[in-house]
Amino acid sequence: MSQTVDRALSILPLLAEGPADLGQVADRLGVHKSTALRLLRTLHEHGLVYRQSDQRYRLGARLFALAQEAMENLDVREIAHAHLVRLNEQCGHTVHLAVYEENEVLYIDKVESRYPVRMYSRIGKPVAITVAAVAKLLLADLPEHERRALAEKLDYPMYTPRSTPHAAAFLQELAKVREQGWATDLGGHEESINCVAAPIRGADGRVVAAMSVSAPNVVVTADELLTLLPLVRRTADAISGEYSGRTPAEPK
Amino acid sequence: MSQTVDRALSILPLLAEGPADLGQVADRLGVHKSTALRLLRTLHEHGLVYRQSDQRYRLGARLFALAQEAMENLDVREIAHAHLVRLNEQCGHTVHLAVYEENEVLYIDKVESRYPVRMYSRIGKPVAITVAAVAKLLLADLPEHERRALAEKLDYPMYTPRSTPHAAAFLQELAKVREQGWATDLGGHEESINCVAAPIRGADGRVVAAMSVSAPNVVVTADELLTLLPLVRRTADAISGEYSGRTPAEPK
DNA sequence: AATGGGTGTTGCAGTAAGTGCAACACCGCT
DNA sequence: AGCGGTGTTGCACTTACTGCAACACCCATT
Numbered sequence: 001m002s003q004t005v006d007r008a009l010s011i012l013p014l015l016a017e018g019p020a021d022l023g024q025v026a027d028r029l030g031v032h033k034s035t036a037l038r039l040l041r042t043l044h045e046h047g048l049v050y051r052q053s054d055q056r057y058r059l060g061a062r063l064f065a066l067a068q069e070a071m072e073n074l075d076v077r078e079i080a081h082a083h084l085v086r087l088n089e090q091c092g093h094t095v096h097l098a099v100y101e102e103n104e105v106l107y108i109d110k111v112e113s114r115y116p117v118r119m120y121s122r123i124g125k126p127v128a129i130t131v132a133a134v135a136k137l138l139l140a141d142l143p144e145h146e147r148r149a150l151a152e153k154l155d156y157p158m159y160t161p162r163s164t165p166h167a168a169a170f171l172q173e174l175a176k177v178r179e180q181g182w183a184t185d186l187g188g189h190e191e192s193i194n195c196v197a198a199p200i201r202g203a204d205g206r207v208v209a210a211m212s213v214s215a216p217n218v219v220v221t222a223d224e225l226l227t228l229l230p231l232v233r234r235t236a237d238a239i240s241g242e243y244s245g246r247t248p249a250e251p252k
Numbered sequence: 253m254s255q256t257v258d259r260a261l262s263i264l265p266l267l268a269e270g271p272a273d274l275g276q277v278a279d280r281l282g283v284h285k286s287t288a289l290r291l292l293r294t295l296h297e298h299g300l301v302y303r304q305s306d307q308r309y310r311l312g313a314r315l316f317a318l319a320q321e322a323m324e325n326l327d328v329r330e331i332a333h334a335h336l337v338r339l340n341e342q343c344g345h346t347v348h349l350a351v352y353e354e355n356e357v358l359y360i361d362k363v364e365s366r367y368p369v370r371m372y373s374r375i376g377k378p379v380a381i382t383v384a385a386v387a388k389l390l391l392a393d394l395p396e397h398e399r400r401a402l403a404e405k406l407d408y409p410m411y412t413p414r415s416t417p418h419a420a421a422f423l424q425e426l427a428k429v430r431e432q433g434w435a436t437d438l439g440g441h442e443e444s445i446n447c448v449a450a451p452i453r454g455a456d457g458r459v460v461a462a463m464s465v466s467a468p469n470v471v472v473t474a475d476e477l478l479t480l481l482p483l484v485r486r487t488a489d490a491i492s493g494e495y496s497g498r499t500p501a502e503p504k
Numbered sequence: 505a506a507t508g509g510g511t512g513t514t515g516c517a518g519t520a521a522g523t524g525c526a527a528c529a530c531c532g533c534t
Numbered sequence: 535a536g537c538g539g540t541g542t543t544g545c546a547c548t549t550a551c552t553g554c555a556a557c558a559c560c561c562a563t564t
Contacts, residue, residue, distance in 0.1 A: 002294045003550065004522065005260040009298040016321040022541060032524045037542070042254045046261040050353055055541080059322035061353040064376035067319035069268040070311035101302055101313040112364060123375075124316035255521065256551065274512060284553045289513070307512080 007031065008039040012059065015049065019056040067124060074099070076200065076209045077108050080239045084111050084211065087235045091228055093215040096195075098127055099208070100138035103150060105129050113215070130156050130164045131188035133197035134210035140178040141199070141207035147174065162188045182233060183210075184226070192217040194225050198236035203244035211236055259283060260291040264311065267301065271308040319376060326351070328452065328461045329360050332491045336363050336463065339487045343480055345467040348447075350379055351460070352390035355402060357381050365467070382408050382416045383440035385449035386462035392430040393451070393459035399426065414440045434485060435462075436478070444469040446477050450488035455496035463488055 007029055014020065014028055026036035040057055043049040047062030071077065077097060084095045088111040097109040105127040129135045139147055151167045151174070164170045177183040185195040197212035213232055215225055259281055266272065266280055278288035292309055295301040299314030323329065329349065336347045340363040349361040357379040381387045391399055403419045403426070416422045429435040437447040449464035465484055467477055 001297060002256055002260070002290050004254055004256040005291060005294040006297070008254070008257040008260070009294065009300065012298075012318055016318050016325070018325055023539090033541075034525085034543080035523060038254050038522080039257060042257040042261065045253060045258070046264075047354060048261065058325070059318060061356050061358055061378075063315070063319045063322060064358060065356075065378055066264055066268050066311060067315045068376045070315060073268070073270055073310070102299060104313050104317075106313055106316060124320045126313075126317055275510090285511090286513075286554085287552060290551080 004039075007035075008043060011036075011039060011043060012048065015057055015059050019052060019054075019058040021056045025057065071108060071123070074108055076239075076243055079243050080200065080209065080211065081109060083235050083239050084109060087111075087213070087231065088113075090231065091213060093213045093219070093225075093228075096134060096212045096214065098132075098134040098138065098210050098212075100135075100142075103153075105132065105135040105138055108209075128157075128159065128189050130154055130170055131159060131185055132212075133183040133185040133195040134212045136174060136177045136183040136185075137197055137199045137210040138207060140174040140183075147171070159189050160187055160191045162186065164188065182229060184222075185212075186222050187217075194222045196225055196229050196232055198229075198233045199240075200236050200243065201240045208243065209239075211239070256291075259287075260295060263288075263291060263295060264300065264315075267309055267311050271304060271306075271310045273308045277309065323360060323375070326360055328491075328495055331495050332452065332461065332463065333361060335487050335491050336361060339363075339463075339465070339483065340365075342483065343465060345465045345471070345477075345480075348386060348464045348466065350384075350386040350390065350462050350464075352387075352394075355405075357384065357387040357390055360461075380409075380411065380441045382406055382422055383411060383437055384464075385435040385437040385447040386464045388426060388429045388435040388437075389449055389451045389462040390459060392426040392435075399423070411441050412439055412443045414438065416440065434481060436474075437464075438474050439469075446474045448477055448481050448484055450481075450485045451492075452488050452495060453492045460495065461491075463491070 010029060011025060014025065020028075022033055022037055022040070025040065026033045029036055029039075040049060044051060044057075044060070047060045047065075050058050050060035052058055076099065080097050084097060088095045092113065094113040095111040096107050098105050098107050107123050107125055107127060110123055127135050129139070139150065142150065148171065151171050154167070154170070156164055156166050156170070158165065164173060181199065183197045185193075185197075187194060193214055193216050195212045195214040197210050199207040200209040200211060202208045211232070213225070213228055262281060263277060266277065272280075274285055274288055274292070277292065278285045281288055281291075292301060296303060296309075296312070299312045299317075302310050302312035304310055328351065332349050336349060340347045344365065346365040347363040348359050350357050350359050359375050359377055359379060362375055379387050381391070391402065394402065400423065403423050406419070406422070408416055408418050408422070410417065416425060433451065435449045437445075437449075439446060445466055445468050447464045447466040449462050451459040452461040452463060454460045463484070465477070465480055
């Protein structure tokens with residue numbers, strides 16, 4: 001592992017917290033100012049870091065463009081998108097698509113609810129991993145030991161009284177989800193919001209992504225939302241079929 | 253400037269084009285495989301690069317999270333958001349917020365149209381700089397020499413017959429925009445889509461961001477869209493006032 | 505089963521490249 | 535003018551990065 005690169009990259013999360021000047025960066029890296037300067041300069045040339053008018057550094061525009069391109073290249077996302085839109089047209093609620101990667105679950109696509117009440121989420125944002133329905137599906141499919149190790153390592157914040165409280169409960173929930181092939185989050189993240197989710201599988205049967213429909217209590221009750229489960233599962237299966245090459249992409 | 257970091261960062265845009273294996277990365281960097289391996293490993297440890305199941309490398313999840321955090325820290329964005337939503341409620345069309353940074357203009361917020369026909373754009377995506385109404389406003393405010401230098405350097409793709417054809421025309425358009433204090437894009441990017449835009453200014457009068465309303469011909473004609481100009485300008489001015497600290501943030 | 509090409513990985517010696525220092529330059533402030 | 539604070543540069547030192555070559559591994563192929 002390269003020390004120089006390691007230091008340079010450590011600057012990024014540091015700047016993500018907010019703008020900082022040269023001295024602050026050098027201190028927090030534990031290096032001399034001149035060293036920090038050179039690292040920042042290199043980051044700057046690549047557009048990852050931007051120097052604002054007060055001379056302080058912030059994260060730069062290229063970062064957005066990179067994240068953007070990376071996202072567009074995800075093939076699940078590309079295949080799924082049309083299906084998500086169609087599902088949204090049918091039920092009107094917010095639809096999410098998420099993947100698991102290196103101990104994180106993140107949204108990679110979203111179709112907004114037609115109703116005025118919208119939930120807060122954003123593409124690229126890491127998901128509340130211990131409670132989100134999509135996260136349960138993705139983690140439930142990990143190999144036994146990996147799943148267990150991850151569950152032990154996680155924090156279990158009590159967003160609401162219904163949040164998953166600890167690793168044991170989480171593992172039990174994952175077992176159930178794995179068994180039944182779908183998942184819910186009933187007010188575990190935000191008191192009034194419920195979700196139902198279904199897995200998207202590759203040709204080998206492994207779960208490659210998960211999708212969910214979310215709606216606040218004020219629009220539909222949890223029971224009503226559950227009646228959408230068959231529709232959600234059908235959509236997920238359609239995406240699975242297309243992704244794994246079984247179903248040819250439908251003619252547009 | 254640091255060679256090692258420079259090489260490591262050069263890997264990112266390379267991977268943005270699509271997944272690549274070790275050999276390909278080493279070749280395109282012009283370094284030995286073992287060197288490329290170490291760089292990739294370092295990037296991997298920071299989560300910027302992900303190793304997918306077929307061993308090839310792709311951009312990683314941390315990149316999304318970083319871009320995400322960077323975005324949330326933009327204070328213009330935070331202040332503007334509520335105003336954009338309100339404007340969207342009033343007119344129903346797609347509303348964009350954009351900033352200029354290092355020769356690029358990019359969207360940093362967006363509120364979707366209520367109408368079924370939506371235009372394609374995405375937060376973080378670089379804007380078609382030679383034609384977009386928001387780009388004109390942002391560039392029109394650059395210092396003379398910088399504006400001229402940039403205009404000469406740009407490409408002028410003819411998206412439609414109405415696209416800005418060359419630097420001279422662009423500079424002339426910028427002068428006009430600077431003069432009148434607002435801008436339009438009438439079918440310069442996509443044949444059937446029109447936009448009106450207004451600038452958001454900081455306390456010193458410099459343009460810090462620009463916002464626009466966009467709608468396709470099939471929903472409203474260009475003339476009808478122009479009748480929204482006063483509303484757009486009022487919204488932009490309200491944001492300017494709040495951003496520069498003149499108007500206190502309204503009570504929520 | 506054995507062979508062979510392709511790819512990823514490791515240990516090592518040489519030296520290029522990054523580091524910290526100290527001096528300097530450049531503000532804005534009193 | 536003088537002074538703290540911050541960013542920048544040139545330089546000698548030596549750390550830490552590089553490329554090499556050998557190795558390990560996987561999978562086709564025969």
